[in-house]
Amino acid sequence: MADLCAVVGVGQTKHASCRADVSIAGLVREAVDRALADANIGIDDVDAIVIGKAPDPLEGVAMPELWLADALAAHGKPVFRVHTAGSVGGSTAIVAAQHVMAGIHGTVLTIGFEKQSDGNAMWALSVPIPFGMPVHAGAGGYFSPIVRGYIKRSGAPSHIGAMVAVKDRTNACKNPYAHLHEPDWTLEKALESPMMWDPIRFVETCPSSDGAMALVLMSEERADKHPGPKAWVHATAMRSEPTAFAGREQVSPRAGEMCAEDLWRKGGITNPAKEIDVAEIYVPFAWFEPMWLENLGFAPRNEGWRWVEDGVTDIGGSLPINPSGGVMSTNPIGASGMLRFGEAAMQVMGKAGEHQIDGARKAVGHAYGGGSQFFAMWLVSSGKP
Amino acid sequence: MSRFFLSLQEGRLEGTKGSDGRVYFPPAEFDPVTGEQLHEWVTLPETGTVVTWSWQSEPQPNQPLEHPFAWALITLDGAAVPMLHAVDAGDMARIRTGSRVKVRWAAERSGGVRDIACFDLLEGAS
Numbered sequence: 001m002a003d004l005c006a007v008v009g010v011g012q013t014k015h016a017s018c019r020a021d022v023s024i025a026g027l028v029r030e031a032v033d034r035a036l037a038d039a040n041i042g043i044d045d046v047d048a049i050v051i052g053k054a055p056d057p058l059e060g061v062a063m064p065e066l067w068l069a070d071a072l073a074a075h076g077k078p079v080f081r082v083h084t085a086g087s088v089g090g091s092t093a094i095v096a097a098q099h100v101m102a103g104i105h106g107t108v109l110t111i112g113f114e115k116q117s118d119g120n121a122m123w124a125l126s127v128p129i130p131f132g133m134p135v136h137a138g139a140g141g142y143f144s145p146i147v148r149g150y151i152k153r154s155g156a157p158s159h160i161g162a163m164v165a166v167k168d169r170t171n172a173c174k175n176p177y178a179h180l181h182e183p184d185w186t187l188e189k190a191l192e193s194p195m196m197w198d199p200i201r202f203v204e205t206c207p208s209s210d211g212a213m214a215l216v217l218m219s220e221e222r223a224d225k226h227p228g229p230k231a232w233v234h235a236t237a238m239r240s241e242p243t244a245f246a247g248r249e250q251v252s253p254r255a256g257e258m259c260a261e262d263l264w265r266k267g268g269i270t271n272p273a274k275e276i277d278v279a280e281i282y283v284p285f286a287w288f289e290p291m292w293l294e295n296l297g298f299a300p301r302n303e304g305w306r307w308v309e310d311g312v313t314d315i316g317g318s319l320p321i322n323p324s325g326g327v328m329s330t331n332p333i334g335a336s337g338m339l340r341f342g343e344a345a346m347q348v349m350g351k352a353g354e355h356q357i358d359g360a361r362k363a364v365g366h367a368y369g370g371g372s373q374f375f376a377m378w379l380v381s382s383g384k385p
Numbered sequence: 386m387s388r389f390f391l392s393l394q395e396g397r398l399e400g401t402k403g404s405d406g407r408v409y410f411p412p413a414e415f416d417p418v419t420g421e422q423l424h425e426w427v428t429l430p431e432t433g434t435v436v437t438w439s440w441q442s443e444p445q446p447n448q449p450l451e452h453p454f455a456w457a458l459i460t461l462d463g464a465a466v467p468m469l470h471a472v473d474a475g476d477m478a479r480i481r482t483g484s485r486v487k488v489r490w491a492a493e494r495s496g497g498v499r500d501i502a503c504f505d506l507l508e509g510a511s
Contacts, residue, residue: 021387023386023414026414029422070413071415071420073421
């Protein structure tokens with residue numbers, strides 16, 4: 001039997017398109033200091049550190065973990081880097097939780113970060129990399145045919161993406177750390193936004209951000225003695241599959257479905273839409289909200305877009321999705337997954353401020369990466385399992 | 386780190402002082418001993434000592450000098466750690482470990498490590 005693990009501290013940076021005021025080390029440390037302050041512990045109390053960021057070409061810095069030891073105060077402690085493309089923030093938090101659940105460490109600090117202004121993700125995703133399939137057109141060019149596939153099979157009207165975009169941008173205005181604060185979006189205005197990768201409009205894409213998220217995790221023994229709210233980790237799940245193979249289901253990848261099924265089973269959830277109070281899911285292009293609602297087992301197949309249209313996923317709806325503004329409003333790639341996991345923890349800890357969902361007790365964090373091939377999820381609650 | 390690059394542009398060498406009193410140039414942003422952010426800045430002189438070196442007999446494009454020169458680890462006077470830079474020694478026979486060197490500033494400075502064009506040997510001191 002695994003030990004229990006709880007989130008006792010959450011800290012994130014102010015996210016922006018260019019944090020010219022800090023180095024990568026300074027950016028990481030900003031999130032770390034906030035997480036430690038939130039947990040009310042010192043850096044000496046940390047036993048081990050688990051960090052993650054997206055592939056090195058995105059910042060043009062190879063293996064940044066090699067020079068971050070000072071900023072992480074990691075001297076004489078284990079540092080572990082996780083690497084699963086865009087889902088890395090999620091899988092990094094899971095590896096950190098597993099350090100605790102395995103009974104190896106009592107207090108683990110975990111960080112996801114990306115300083116995209118130091119590189120150019122669009123071109124990093126476009127250059128041919130040895131032994132890999134070149135994307136050539138960045139992430140939008142890769143995902144737009146998949147979104148078209150979803151629209152064709154579900155019969156979704158063309159304004160659904162714009163509705164998600166307006167919701168997320170509006171939600172972000174309640175989150176002081178969010179990159180984009182654009183309060184003036186309306187559906188009419190969003191529908192006039194330039195078409196980038198048909199059917200994805202400019203407003204339906206995520207920004208490119210600098211930012212970091214850090215979490216402090218503790219074992220049950222330590223968390224029980226620790227004052228303050230906690231987010232108990234009820235379940236974690238990860239699944240993966242290759243980018244391309246004959247007959248692959250691209251709109252709703254099997255690995256994503258399996259990841260969610262595993263999470264619900266481990267967490268004792270039989271009706272996710274009813275039992276989950278709020279979810280932070282990885283939506284870098286607006287159309288992925290209805291697509292993931294179906295993939296994760298919240299909505300029936302081909303019905304996800306109706307939930308968007310009916311306001312189910314609004315902050316006042318029955319299943320609020322991304323009250324923080326989500327990836328659509330803040331996307332420091334290596335941090336984005338951990339932002340989802342951390343925001344889910346903040347909700348059940350009652351620390352989400354203006355975008356707090358009243359009475360949230362069970363929340364889900366979700367991340368995906370690569371060509372929709374790496375999936376990571378966790379289920380957290382204000383109470384122990 | 387802005388302060389380090391801006392001071393180079395203004396023709397000054399600024400390092401940081403660690404909790405154990407050691408001065409780092411180029412500056413350490415976080416204390417290698419305690420991990421705390423370092424805030425105490427120290428202005429260093431333009432002179433230093435070669436700790437070790439290697440001769441570049443055929444310079445490549447974009448290297449600091451177009452004629453043969455030495456890559457050297459140089460500890461500035463008052464600093465605890467060396468930095469890598471180029472020494473315009475003219476001839477390999479003129480440089481050795483222990484050689485005294487002085488900063489040659491770039492004519493046009495832009496807030497980067499290349500604001501130091503290279504180091505010159507201090508005549509008669511080596």
